Amino acid sequence: xxxDRPLLxxxxxxxxxxxxxxxxxxxxxxxxxxxxxxxxxxxxxxxEGLREIASSGALWSALLHTVMAVLxxxxxxxxxxxxxxxxxGLSRVISTWTMASVQLLRTLPAIALVPVALLxxxxxxxxxxxxxxxxxxxxxxxxTAVAVQGAHPRLHEVAQCFRLSRRETxxxxxxxxxxxxxxxxARLGMTIALIVVVVTEMIGNPAGLGFMLVRAEQALQPExxxxxxxxxxxxxxxxxxxxxxxxxSALPGFAPQLTTGxx
Amino acid sequence: xRLPTYRQGSRAKTGRRxxxxxxxxxxxxxLLLWQLLGDKNSVTFPPPSQWWEGWIALLHDGQIxxxxxxxxxxxxxxxxxSTVLGTGLGALVGSSKAVDRTTGPLLxxxxxxxxxxxxxxxxxxxxxxxxxxxxxxxxxxVWPILLNTASAMRSVPSVRLEAARLLGLSRSARxxxxxxxxxxxxxxxxVTVAAPIAIVVTMLVEMLTSSPGLGAxxxxxxxxxxxxxxxxxxxxxGLLGYLVNTSIDWLETFLLRNWPPGVRR
Numbered sequence: 001x002x003x004d005r006p007l008l009x010x011x012x013x014x015x016x017x018x019x020x021x022x023x024x025x026x027x028x029x030x031x032x033x034x035x036x037x038x039x040x041x042x043x044x045x046x047x048e049g050l051r052e053i054a055s056s057g058a059l060w061s062a063l064l065h066t067v068m069a070v071l072x073x074x075x076x077x078x079x080x081x082x083x084x085x086x087x088x089g090l091s092r093v094i095s096t097w098t099m100a101s102v103q104l105l106r107t108l109p110a111i112a113l114v115p116v117a118l119l120x121x122x123x124x125x126x127x128x129x130x131x132x133x134x135x136x137x138x139x140x141x142x143x144t145a146v147a148v149q150g151a152h153p154r155l156h157e158v159a160q161c162f163r164l165s166r167r168e169t170x171x172x173x174x175x176x177x178x179x180x181x182x183x184x185x186a187r188l189g190m191t192i193a194l195i196v197v198v199v200t201e202m203i204g205n206p207a208g209l210g211f212m213l214v215r216a217e218q219a220l221q222p223e224x225x226x227x228x229x230x231x232x233x234x235x236x237x238x239x240x241x242x243x244x245x246x247x248x249s250a251l252p253g254f255a256p257q258l259t260t261g262x263x
Numbered sequence: 264x265r266l267p268t269y270r271q272g273s274r275a276k277t278g279r280r281x282x283x284x285x286x287x288x289x290x291x292x293x294l295l296l297w298q299l300l301g302d303k304n305s306v307t308f309p310p311p312s313q314w315w316e317g318w319i320a321l322l323h324d325g326q327i328x329x330x331x332x333x334x335x336x337x338x339x340x341x342x343x344x345s346t347v348l349g350t351g352l353g354a355l356v357g358s359s360k361a362v363d364r365t366t367g368p369l370l371x372x373x374x375x376x377x378x379x380x381x382x383x384x385x386x387x388x389x390x391x392x393x394x395x396x397x398x399x400x401x402x403x404x405v406w407p408i409l410l411n412t413a414s415a416m417r418s419v420p421s422v423r424l425e426a427a428r429l430l431g432l433s434r435s436a437r438x439x440x441x442x443x444x445x446x447x448x449x450x451x452x453x454v455t456v457a458a459p460i461a462i463v464v465t466m467l468v469e470m471l472t473s474s475p476g477l478g479a480x481x482x483x484x485x486x487x488x489x490x491x492x493x494x495x496x497x498x499x500x501g502l503l504g505y506l507v508n509t510s511i512d513w514l515e516t517f518l519l520r521n522w523p524p525g526v527r528r
């Protein structure tokens with residue numbers, strides 16, 4: 001029996017009020033001259049800036065560039081990461097002979113790799129994708145490996161009972177058992193991909209949201225800069241939402257675990 | 264057929280156990296191969312010997328010491344500020360459901376802004392300098408600490424709080440001697456996640472504003488195509504990250520030395 005909670009209950013009223021209050025104070029403080037920080041335009045100014053870059057088309061091409069880089073990097077890190085994770089998780093030999101390298105390689109700060117990628121691959125979208133995929137592969141691989149290794153022994157007994165081949169065991173039992181961890185790693189990977197792509201655009205590749213952000217800053221155009229900033233934040237939130245929705249619909253049985261990643 | 268041993272499921276963190284050293288073999292093999300097959304004069308793929316040359320060049324140049332100190336100082340200060348701020352705010356958010364709900368949407372929005380994107384904003388609003396660098400890093404690094412502290416705050420066992428009350432502890436004593444120590448594992452977990460973010464943003468600020476530090480030197484070397492130095496500096500940055508992680512691990516071991524073993528994450 002379902003009671004539909006009253007709308008007032010479901011909508012986070014106090015939360016909305018807080019955000020409204022912050023925006024209101026910001027606008028008011030500027031209006032009465034309390035803050036005249038040159039580079040903190042009031043919300044109205046930010047809206048104007050957004051309108052400018054949106055209508056000139058600059059926003060959309062930058063957005064498209066960044067989104068493409070993020071999605072390709074994410075796909076790459078998931079494919080390589082899960083494959084590597086499966087290999088490490090399923091084979092003691094591989095695990096022994098590769099884990100130390102994986103642990104070492106993942107501690108390299110992403111930021112230090114950006115100049116390396118710019119040097120080797122040049123100033124292009126490939127360098128963004130390469131660094132982002134590199135940084136994101138390790139958490140995905142490790143999460144997958146841990147999840148596969150931690151699968152309940154009873155699953156292996158079931159596989160034995162049904163005389164499943166190794167491949168079938170992985171495909172039908174072990175991999176599905178790892179889905180919650182893989183989804184959590186996928187979310188983390190998406191965040192990593194966005195950050196690394198934006199950073200690479202800020203430092204090297206002259207294209208995408210990161211580059212436009214820095215360019216607006218150097219040209220002392222705060223409204224536009226804020227516009228790009230908000231777009232980047234919104235992009236991050238949107239990507240996460242899409243990922244969550246896809247995961248929930250693709251794996252309906254795992255819904256409660258997917259939000260916390262706990263078993 | 265032997266049944267595989269049941270490890271602690273998703274709670275097993277591979278980093279906590281000793282990892283077999285032979286695992287370094289693929290990496291060492293790769294480096295050897297690179298050295299043997301690589302072209303010494305290649306600008307884009309310098310073999311490891313060139314990295315050593317680059318390192319020597321950096322030492323001769325003399326700047327590396329001050330750069331390292333600048334980066335480490337900024338990073339340490341920023342991480343400390345993030346920890347204090349994150350713990351305070353996190354305890355506040357976690358202590359009351361109402362506060363949690365009210366601040367939820369605002370915090371969600373703020374924490375989803377990629378920390379890197381804040382840097383140009385900080386440069387404009389605060390201006391060049393270490394203060395701006397610290398502010399930018401704090402903005403990026405405070406969230407993991409805040410979230411983990413709030414979560415820890417919510418899960419302080421009520422048994423502990425009741426026992427404290429039964430023992431007649433005052434409110435402040437209760438907070439100081441029961442609640443605050445209970446938060447330590449959560450805070451440390453947050454710091455572990457926040458430290459790499461702090462390193463990245465610290466070096467990013469240096470790269471974008473050419474302020475003294477490892478980041479600025481790295482970018483310089485890349486732009487001048489001094490590839491050996493680029494690789495040498497990247498490895499140095501990696502070592503720095505590794506040292507930071509190890510230090511946090513030691514700190515955790517020290518702080519939780521009297522705790523029952525199951526508590527460690």
